Amino acid sequence: MGVSTSSPEKGPGTNGIAVVTVDFPPVNALPVAGWFALADAVRAAGRDPEVRCVVLTAEGRGFNAGVDIKEIQKDGAGALIGVNRGCAEAFAAVYDCEVPVVAAVHGFCLGGGVGLVGNADAIVASEDATFGLPELDRGALGAATHLARLVPQHLMRALYYTSRTATAAELHAHGSVWRVVPREQLPAAALELAREIAAKDGQLLRLAKAAINGIDPVDVRRSYRFEQGFTFEADLSGVADRVRDRFGRDGG
Template identity: 65%
Template sequence: MGITSTSDSAGITTVTVDFPPVNALPSQAWFDLADAVLTAGKDPKTHVVILRAEGRGFNAGVDIKEMQATEGYEALIAANHGCAAAFAAVYDCEVPVIVAVNGFCVGGGIGLVGNADVILASDDAIFGLPEVDRGALGAATHLARLVPQHLMRTLYYTAQNVTAQQLEHFGSVYKVVPRDELDAAAREVAEMIAVKDTRVIRRAKEAINRIDPVDVKTSYRIEQGFTFELNLAGVADEHRDEFVATGKARTNS
């Protein structure tokens, strides 16, 4: 359980997330994930990284129960900094990062996937941001890299999910496969990259990041500022308390 990394002679490092039951990550785990991805990229023997998860789904975002069980804002600040670090690590990793998304990918999971280089998904995968239902904001930056602008707004305001098949249609997901074939499909793409000259691939990753039209780290940080505002106003606690107590989103009714 936790964040683990394995490397092989082909130059492929696999980082696996395993936090039962739903891969909702506690604050420290986001930092651990960031460290694992950056460390892999710095290793000259690593040519490509696969980011995957065990269990029911790829990622359920931050551990809200941890946040609500902590007095003050310490856990909130740690979670926000941890998410920013993990999202940035995927983006800044010196080699391409392939994500293999199984089941659900929501909240913070969108930040990881939106900053990845290649996305593969199981045929039962769904993607979404329930942030407004939790009294928070964030990762619209990354959702906007997966769907067209107006669809991003619709999904964001309504907290609806989008399917892997829809994202494949938009071209943001490279391939959709049955869940039991997901790891093999990710491995196949990783091997195609790993056989290239890593000196060229590393420069290609840097070049593509440098010509990116969106500064994803600054953009996400702006979103986080509004999340802090909602917390200071007490709005976020109302929504998180309701979710912890009932498992459902708070409404105005």
């Protein structure tokens, strides 16, 4: 359980790919420490001079179910501050990773999961993958910044306000998912794209990543932190606890 980094191929030398895997049973709802561990793993992989592409993947039922709501309910403001900082660190680590990041998504990709894949360079998804922000049902706000990188503006708003999800096929139609494959083919499909990227010159890839980030029309770090301020407002006003309590009673 936790966050681990591996190479998809054994033997002498390196293929230039690092696979960062998240595994927090039962649904990959990450605790505060998990978000920071993920940030550290992605940053370390990107700093490795032998790595030219990072694949971000997960074990279990789904890619990511967001934050651990039970931890926030138990520990209160301290956990909320921690998880907000942890999410910001993890999202930024993916965005600022020195080499391209390919997200391999299966099952549910919710809340913080959208923050991760929205900041990735490319997304490969299984046919059963769904993407969404159930934040309004969880007493929180945030990651509209990242959902807006996956779907057009008005669809983002409708999905956000309703807490509905979009399928991998729908995101593929919008151009944000590179490829959709049967679930059993997901690891191979993600590695296929990663190998094509990693075949390029490593130094030039790092320059390309920095250049592309530099021309991004939205500062994702600043816009996400702006969103998080409203999460704190919801918490301080009591509305967040009211919604989270209802979520817990309804079997969340």
